[in-house]
Amino acid sequence: MGVTIEDVARRAGVSRGTVSNVLNRPEIVLEATRQKVLAAMRELNFVPSQAARMLGGARNRSIGLVVHDVGNPFFAEVAHGVEDAASPLEYIITLTSTRADDQRQQASLRLLLAQHVSGVLLTPTVSGTDGLRQLREEGVPAVLLDYEGGVDECSVAVDDVRGGMIATRHLLDRGHRSLAFVGGPRRVRQHADRLKGMRNALTGMSPKPAVRVVSTQADTIAAGEEAAKTLRGDGTKPLPTGVFCGNDLLAVGLMRGLTSCGVRVPEDVAIVGYDDIELASLVATPITSVRQPMYEMGRAATELLLAEIRDTNHVHQHLRFVPELVIRDSTAPSRSADAS
Numbered sequence: 001m002g003v004t005i006e007d008v009a010r011r012a013g014v015s016r017g018t019v020s021n022v023l024n025r026p027e028i029v030l031e032a033t034r035q036k037v038l039a040a041m042r043e044l045n046f047v048p049s050q051a052a053r054m055l056g057g058a059r060n061r062s063i064g065l066v067v068h069d070v071g072n073p074f075f076a077e078v079a080h081g082v083e084d085a086a087s088p089l090e091y092i093i094t095l096t097s098t099r100a101d102d103q104r105q106q107a108s109l110r111l112l113l114a115q116h117v118s119g120v121l122l123t124p125t126v127s128g129t130d131g132l133r134q135l136r137e138e139g140v141p142a143v144l145l146d147y148e149g150g151v152d153e154c155s156v157a158v159d160d161v162r163g164g165m166i167a168t169r170h171l172l173d174r175g176h177r178s179l180a181f182v183g184g185p186r187r188v189r190q191h192a193d194r195l196k197g198m199r200n201a202l203t204g205m206s207p208k209p210a211v212r213v214v215s216t217q218a219d220t221i222a223a224g225e226e227a228a229k230t231l232r233g234d235g236t237k238p239l240p241t242g243v244f245c246g247n248d249l250l251a252v253g254l255m256r257g258l259t260s261c262g263v264r265v266p267e268d269v270a271i272v273g274y275d276d277i278e279l280a281s282l283v284a285t286p287i288t289s290v291r292q293p294m295y296e297m298g299r300a301a302t303e304l305l306l307a308e309i310r311d312t313n314h315v316h317q318h319l320r321f322v323p324e325l326v327i328r329d330s331t332a333p334s335r336s337a338d339a340s
Helices: 005-012 017-022 030-044 050-055 072-089 100-114 129-138 160-173 189-201 221-232 247-260 280-283 294-310 335-339
Strands: 062-067 092-097 119-122 142-145 154-158 179-183 212-215 242-245 272-273 288-291 318-321 325-328
Touching: 005 335, 030 154, 050 318, 062 072, 062 100, 062 280, 072 092, 072 100, 072 294, 100 119, 100 129, 100 272, 119 129, 119 294, 129 318, 142 212, 142 294, 154 294, 160 189, 160 242, 160 272, 160 288, 179 221, 179 247, 189 212, 212 221, 242 247, 242 280, 247 280, 247 318, 294 318
Parallel strands: 062 092, 062 119, 119 142, 142 154, 154 318, 179 212, 179 242, 242 272, 272 288
Antiparallel strands: 288 325
């Protein structure tokens, strides 16, 4: 028969529960005690069975990260923050993508439960937090990421309504009164909040500028190129002079689609993006963007999750970051404003 946890406990002079904590929650064990248990394991050549621990109900040292799109540079940067917060405590990250689809979200959460993760970071789909009920029933803590939370979970988000207002006011300050919003899918709350902020920025203006809304099926470069075709139409209607895009990928695609048809950015159309991913500053005409602190969001959400994993009396917190405008070459004053 192999060496058991009881053997290690006797050798180290501690309880079986202390040995279990060293294996599953070492951060709650005093360093001197932890070293004594580890020394006993080495002396006895004890190799813990992960499978046995999980069958006994123990959680493994992993965190589920469930996002809309693993290919989106926004979530890639968020993931860097998550990893940097989790790695020092020897947690690994299991990353899944929902593509903002409710069924994929439910499947991801079921998979993570089956893998006995210690906690979950989730960017919810349109169903919101409904999928978290089973996590709570199983005692698995969760933190909402890039989403305003309620009373049952911690959350980390950005004030996207304010971000939409910042982007729109920039276009207004540059004299643009013919405006459009390119964003979607509509089921994604972040895009809806950014459009709401755009409309809020126009409140009280007389005459109030109209906003042409182009809803996309995705928030990718290809979707931005398709939006350019929609804005151009059959060429009988004038293009808007100022466009706010729901993220930078859409802005890059929109600019590519417009310039391929001879529309100049920013001379003919000014474009503002959102997120401030690295690509926004690297394209031929660097894009003005509303910056989100992506890395900081991922790190903060992970720190909240780890705090809850360690402390069952954890008090939920709701962190909201403030976006800021980064002005680049894609926004110039409206020619009609120059003429006046």
